[in-house]
Amino acid sequence: MAARSEKKQPLDQVRQNQLLCERVRKELQCQRLHTQYSVNPLHRVHTITRKPMSWHDNIEEPADDKFLNLIHHAALEPTKKYSEPQTESQEIGWNTTPLIHVDRTDRRLYLPRRKTEITK
Template sequence: MDIILLQHLRPTGLLLPFMRTTGLLGTDFHTITKKPMSWHDNIEEPADAKFLNLIHHAALEPTKKYSEPQTESQEIGWNTTPLIHVDRTDCRLYFPRRRTEITK
């Protein structure tokens, strides 16, 4: 009975935090967008350097974040440097595309 009554009440004041923590409010949250011409929504705040560094570090690719692979899947392709230098004049290892009469 209490749950049914709480769901039909308008969540205001002290009841709203209680309903959020107990899960009685559900997942139907609607966010209110900011107003573009409002003075308090357009206040410039100083950027937090520690937070920005954390965000930039999270956006890096794994090879720049870690010194070694963290998972088995990352081991494939972790080392991207070629084992030998490619010599374009050596026809044993370099096969360029060639144009012939048939492929024109």
């Protein structure tokens, strides 16, 4: 109990200045200045229905091609977006093209289901 009742002595100005300088230096290391802003391609866009009687919704505006391309690119499946898988789980099923051509006349590789008297 004696340790809790003791009051901490205030830090002197030199020590306070050292702590402040260290804090500012660490904050400046982590800061990044962002000057270009765009739409997050990973965020889904929710459309809101327009009001039929409002005048500002009925004005035709030219479409922004860059924005439309960005939205369409975000909606693509990962195999069309990227040249190789980005995560471990994407590696499963990434290559979907068959290794050999399926020849339906070759009975060794093509085994269709058959109906017989027993399976009916």
